Amino acid sequence: MRVMVFVKATSDSEKGFNPRDPWTAECMVAMGKFNEELQAAGILRMGDGLTPSSQGKRVAFDGAKRLVIDGPFAETKELVAGFWLWDVKDMDEAVAWVKRCPNPMPGPSEIEIRPLYELDDFT
Known part of the structure; x- marks a missing residue:
């Protein structure tokens, strides 16, 4: 079962990460170790962090019209x-791995797990 695991943004992540901040350095070490464990277990397929939404854009669709919206987003x-993109045996395994994850933010945070559609879902 493939799942997409989303680290939800916070006001801290929207400020961007400062590599000189002691918390950031500590978090990067902890996340690196966690990612190594995911790799060793054969679960990790892909993963990365995103820049703040101030550096992003959205494209809104309405029929044939397209509207580009600049970040930041409210x-x-x-x-x-x-x-992360993980390959796990079931949702219980994904939840167990997320529970082992270091807190990705300096304060309260959330991680969301969503299964990906598989070809069998459409047959």
Whole structure:
């Protein structure tokens, strides 16, 4: 089962990460170790962090019209700060791995797990 694991953005992640900040350095070490564990377990397919939404754009669709919207985007709690793509046996395994994850933010944070559609879902 493939799942996308989203690290939800916070006001801290929307400020961007400062490599000189002691928390950032500590978090990078902890996340690096966690990613190595995911790799060793054969679960990790891909993962990365995203820059703040101030550096992003959205394209809104309405029929044939397209509207480009510049970041930052207002609803921080709805944004994604990073992601992993995992291959796990089931949702329980994905939850167990997320519970082992270091807190990705200096304060309260959330990680969301969503299964990907598989070809069998359409047959």
